[in-house]
Amino acid sequence: xxxxLEGLTRHYGAVRALHNFTHxxxxxxxxxxxxxxxxxxxxxxxxxxxxTSPTSGRxxxxxxxxxxxxxxxxxxxxxxTVYQELSLVPGLSVAExxxxxxxPRRGKWIDWTRLHDLAGALLEEMGATDIxxxxxVESLSVGRQQLVEIVKASSLSPxxxxxxxxxxxxxxxxxxxxxxxIRRLKAKGVTILYISHRLAELPxxxxxxxxxxxxxxxxxxxxxxxxxxxxxxxxxxxxxxLDRPAHRAGGELLLEVQGLRIEPWLRDVSFRLCKGEVxxxxxxxxxxxxxxxxxxxxxxxxxxxxxxxxxxxxxxxGLPGRKAEGLAYASEDRKHAxxxxxxxxxxxxxxxxxxxxxxxxxxxxxxxxxxAERQVAGLQIKVxxxxxxxNSLSGGNQQKVVVxxxxxxxxxxxxxxxxxxxxxxxxxxxxxxxxxxxxxRGLSSIVVSTELEDLAECCDRVLVLxxxxxxAEFSGKGLDPKALYAATMMTxxxxxxxxxxx
Amino acid sequence: MTAIPHAPVxxxxxxxxxxxxxxxxxxxxxxxxxxxxxxGRGFLTPDNQLNILRTVAVPGMIAFGMTLVVIVxxxxxxxxxxxxxxxxxxxxxxxxxxRGAMEPSVLAVLGAMxxxxxxxxxxxxxxxxxxxxxxxxxxxxxxAMMATLAGVANLITGGSPIESFPSWYYIIGSGRFLHIxxxxxxxxxxxxxxxxxxxxxxxxxxxYAVGGNIEAARLSGINVWRTxxxxxxxxxxxxxxxxxxxxxxxxxxNSTIARGLELEVISACIIGGVSLFGGKGSIWGAxxxxxxxxxxxxxxxxxxxxxxxxxxxxxxxxxxxxxxNFAIDGRSPR
Numbered sequence: 114x115x116x117x118l119e120g121l122t123r124h125y126g127a128v129r130a131l132h133n134f135t136h137x138x139x140x141x142x143x144x145x146x147x148x149x150x151x152x153x154x155x156x157x158x159x160x161x162x163x164x165t166s167p168t169s170g171r172x173x174x175x176x177x178x179x180x181x182x183x184x185x186x187x188x189x190x191x192x193x194t195v196y197q198e199l200s201l202v203p204g205l206s207v208a209e210x211x212x213x214x215x216x217p218r219r220g221k222w223i224d225w226t227r228l229h230d231l232a233g234a235l236l237e238e239m240g241a242t243d244i245x246x247x248x249x250v251e252s253l254s255v256g257r258q259q260l261v262e263i264v265k266a267s268s269l270s271p272x273x274x275x276x277x278x279x280x281x282x283x284x285x286x287x288x289x290x291x292x293x294x295i296r297r298l299k300a301k302g303v304t305i306l307y308i309s310h311r312l313a314e315l316p317x318x319x320x321x322x323x324x325x326x327x328x329x330x331x332x333x334x335x336x337x338x339x340x341x342x343x344x345x346x347x348x349x350x351x352x353x354x355l356d357r358p359a360h361r362a363g364g365e366l367l368l369e370v371q372g373l374r375i376e377p378w379l380r381d382v383s384f385r386l387c388k389g390e391v392x393x394x395x396x397x398x399x400x401x402x403x404x405x406x407x408x409x410x411x412x413x414x415x416x417x418x419x420x421x422x423x424x425x426x427x428x429x430x431g432l433p434g435r436k437a438e439g440l441a442y443a444s445e446d447r448k449h450a451x452x453x454x455x456x457x458x459x460x461x462x463x464x465x466x467x468x469x470x471x472x473x474x475x476x477x478x479x480x481x482x483x484x485a486e487r488q489v490a491g492l493q494i495k496v497x498x499x500x501x502x503x504n505s506l507s508g509g510n511q512q513k514v515v516v517x518x519x520x521x522x523x524x525x526x527x528x529x530x531x532x533x534x535x536x537x538x539x540x541x542x543x544x545x546x547x548x549x550x551x552x553x554r555g556l557s558s559i560v561v562s563t564e565l566e567d568l569a570e571c572c573d574r575v576l577v578l579x580x581x582x583x584x585a586e587f588s589g590k591g592l593d594p595k596a597l598y599a600a601t602m603m604t605x606x607x608x609x610x611x612x613x614x615x
Numbered sequence: 616m617t618a619i620p621h622a623p624v625x626x627x628x629x630x631x632x633x634x635x636x637x638x639x640x641x642x643x644x645x646x647x648x649x650x651x652x653x654x655g656r657g658f659l660t661p662d663n664q665l666n667i668l669r670t671v672a673v674p675g676m677i678a679f680g681m682t683l684v685v686i687v688x689x690x691x692x693x694x695x696x697x698x699x700x701x702x703x704x705x706x707x708x709x710x711x712x713x714r715g716a717m718e719p720s721v722l723a724v725l726g727a728m729x730x731x732x733x734x735x736x737x738x739x740x741x742x743x744x745x746x747x748x749x750x751x752x753x754x755x756x757x758x759a760m761m762a763t764l765a766g767v768a769n770l771i772t773g774g775s776p777i778e779s780f781p782s783w784y785y786i787i788g789s790g791r792f793l794h795i796x797x798x799x800x801x802x803x804x805x806x807x808x809x810x811x812x813x814x815x816x817x818x819x820x821x822x823y824a825v826g827g828n829i830e831a832a833r834l835s836g837i838n839v840w841r842t843x844x845x846x847x848x849x850x851x852x853x854x855x856x857x858x859x860x861x862x863x864x865x866x867x868x869n870s871t872i873a874r875g876l877e878l879e880v881i882s883a884c885i886i887g888g889v890s891l892f893g894g895k896g897s898i899w900g901a902x903x904x905x906x907x908x909x910x911x912x913x914x915x916x917x918x919x920x921x922x923x924x925x926x927x928x929x930x931x932x933x934x935x936x937x938x939x940n941f942a943i944d945g946r947s948p949r
Binding site for chain 1: 836
C-alpha cells in the first residue's frame with residue numbers, strides 16, 4: 114500500500130526535529146531514506162512506529178489517513194518497524210519470539226506443536242530453512258537474529274516495513290541473505306523503507322533514494338539516477354566555507370600507535386600524533402572508534418600493538434599509569450561513563466586530579482575549590498553554585514565539566530569521544546574553541562566522532578577508520594565533509610585507495 | 616543516531632532536599648527523644664544515657680564501616696557472624712598462646728586480638744577479591760560468608776564458650792574511664808576515623824565517586840576494586856573489634872553472640888539516609904541512625920514492651936526507612 118506523508122512535522126520545544134516532510138513512497142518498492150546525524154531520520158522512524166506523534170501533518174496509507182497514538186496503533190495499521198537494536202528475547206526460542214504475545218493456544222495451554230509448525234512454515238517461506246524454530250535466539254549469530262527479527266515483522270503481514278540500519282552489524286554473507294528476504298517481501302507488495310548509512314550497498318537493494326537534511330526533505334531520486342555525487346549533494350547541500358583558525362603544524366612527535374588490534378573492531382591501526390595537534394578519527398557506527406580510544410587509554414585490553422608516548426613504550430601500563438603519564442579520556446557517554454550525575458559540579462570537576470590535589474592523601478573543599486573554579490572560568494561553564502548536582506546543567510555545560518575534570522589533571526594528550534554529542538551548536542563551538550586553545554598551549558587531542566562536518570571543522574588532520582584499519586587520511590584543503598563521508602561510508606576499492614596529500 | 620536534542624532534566628533543588636532529609640532525621644530524633652524523656656521513667660538519668668551509648672557502641676561502630684561499604688555500592692551481611700567468630704578466635708588464641716594459664720599475659724591477649732583483627736582483614740580482602748575476580752555481588756558472597764563464619768565460630772568453640780580471659784579483660788567491654796564506658800570511646804574513635812576518611816581524604820572522595828558511577832570512576836583513573844576492597848576490609852575489622860568488645864562483656868568466646876546484628880547495623884545506615892544505591896550518605900547520618908535505634912530500643916524497654924513486640928517494631932522501622940530511602944532516591948523499588 115502506498116505511503117503518503119503530508120507536511121509531517123515534529124518540534125521539541127524550539128527545536129525542529131522534522132519540519133514539513135511531504136513525500137510519497139510507492140508500494141512494492143524499496144525506498145532508501147538517508148541523512149546525516151540530526152537530519153530527522155530517527156524522529157521520522159519514531160513517528161512511523163507510533164513511539165512519538167507528529168506536532169502537525171498527516172500520514173496516509175493507500176489514501177486513508179491514519180493516526181498512530183501508540184506502537185499498537187501502528188502495528189494494527191500494518192506499519193512494522195525493525196529497529197537497529199534487536200528487540201528479541203534472548204532466552205526464548207525462535208518460534209516463541211516470532212509469536213510473542215500471540216502464541217497459539219489450545220484452551221489454556223500453549224499449543225507447542227502448532228507454534229513450531231507455524232514458525233517453521235514462516236521461516237521456510239522466507240527462505241530461512243536453516244534456522245530451527247525450537248532453537249533459542251541467543252544461540253544464533255547477530256545476522257541470523259536480524260533475519261528472525263524480519264521474519265517476525267513479516268509474520269505481522271505488514272503493509273509498510275521500516276528497517277533501521279539493518280546491515281550495520283552484519284557480515285557480507287549475512288547481508289546477502291537479508292537482501293534476499295527483503296526482495297521476497299517486496300514481491301509481496303510491501304512498501305519498504307530502508308534506512309542506512311552504507312551508501313555502497315544501496316544500488317544492490319533499493320529503488321529510490323530519499324534524503325533528509327536538517328529536519329527537512331532534501332530531495333528524492335530513482336536509484337538509477339543517484340550516484341554518490343548526487344546523494345552527497347542532497348545530504349550536505351552547499352556547504353559554507355569553514356572559518357577555522359589557521360593551525361601551525363605540530364612537528365614534534367608525541368604519541369604513536371603501532372599495529373593496534375582489538376577484536377572484532379580493529380585489525381591493524383597505526384598513526385602518529387604531534388604535539389599541539391588536533392587529530393580527528395572518523396568512522397561509522399560499530400567501526401571501533403570508542404574501542405580505539407579505550408585501547409590507547411588502557412581502559413580495555415588490546416589484542417596486539419603498541420602505544421608509545423615520547424617514544425617510550427607505555428603498552429604495559431594500566432589506566433592509572435597512563436593517566437599519570439598524561440593521557441586523559443572524556444567519554445561519549447556522559448551519563449554512564451563521564452559524570453556522577455547526582456554529585457556536585459565541584460566533585461565532578463576534581464575527580465580525576467584528586468590525588469594530585471590532595472596533600473598526603475588529605476583533601477578538603479577549600480583545597481579543591483581553586484581547581485574547580487579555574488575550569489568554570491576557563492571553560493565558561495554557566496553555573497550559579499558549584500555545589501549543585503551536575504545534572505542540573507545543560508548537556509553542553511555537562512560536557513565542559515567532563516573536559517574540565519581532565520584539564521585539571523594536567524594532561525598532555527586529550528582523548529575526546531564524541532565531544533559534540535547531545536550538545537547545541539553554540540556549546541559545540543565553545544568546546545572546539547577550548548580544544549584549539551589547549552592545542553595552542555601544546556596539548557594534543559584526538560577527537561573521535563560520527564559527525565563528519567564537526568571533525569572537518571575542528572581538526573587539523575582526520576583519519577578514516579574503516580574495516581578495522583585507517584582507510585584514508587585528510588588534511589589541509591583536502592579536509593572536507595563530503596570527501597570524509599565518501600571515505601567513511603563507501604566500501605568500493607577506488608575510495609579506499611583515495612588518500613589526499615598529508 | 617538520536618536526532619532529538621533532549622532538553623536537560625532539571626532535578627530541582629536536590630541539595631536542599633538532601634539537606635532537609637538530614638535535618639529532618641535529626642529533628643525526628645530530637646522529637647522522639649523528648650517524647651521518651653517525658654514518658655519513660657528514668658530515661659534522662661546520666662546512667663541510662665551512657666547505657667544507650669554503650670549498647671549502640673558496637674553496632675554503631677560497624678555501621679560507620681557499613682556506611683563506607685554501602686556508599687561504595689556494596690553490602691556486607693557477614694558482620695554479625697564476624698563479631699561472633701572474632702570473639703571466639705580471640706578467646707581461643709588467648710587459650711593457645713598462654714597454654715591454658717589461669718592468668719594469661721597481656722602479650723598473649725594482644726597477640727590474640729591482632730590475630731583476630733588480621734583474620735577479619737583477610738576476610739574483607741577476600742570479599743573484595745571475589746567481587747573483582749568472579750563478579751559475585753557482595754549481597755550473595757557475604758551471605759555465604761555469614762553462614763561460613765558462623766560455622767567457623769561453632770567449630771572453634773565446639774558449642775561451649777571458651778573462658779580463657781585474664782581477670783582484667785572485662786575493662787574493654789564494661790570498664791569506664793571518666794565515668795564513660797570504654798566502648799563509647801571506641802565508638803568515638805570509629806566515628807572520627809570514618810568521618811575524616813569520608814570528608815577529608817582523597818580516598819573518601821573516591822569512595823563516593825565509585826559508588827556514584829563506577830564506570831566514570833574507573834575512567835577517571837580510580838582503582839575501583841582497591842577502593843571497594845578497602846571499605847570491605849575496614850568494616851570487617853570494625854566487626855572484629857566489636858567481637859572483642861562483646862567477648863569482654865560476657866568474659867568468654869561464645870559462638871552464639873551477635874546473631875542478626877547485621878540487620879541492626881544496616882537499618883541504622885538506612886535510617887541515617889545512606890542510599891542503598893550507593894554514592895550517597897554520610898557518617899553523620901549513620902550516627903543519627905544509630906542513636907535513633909539506640910533510643911528506640913531503650914525506650915521500648917523502659918515502656919515495658921514485650922521483647923517479641925520489640926522485634927516487630929524494629930522490623931517495621933526498617934521497612935519504613937527502606938521505603939523512605941527509595942522514595943528519596945526517586946527510584947521504584949524493583
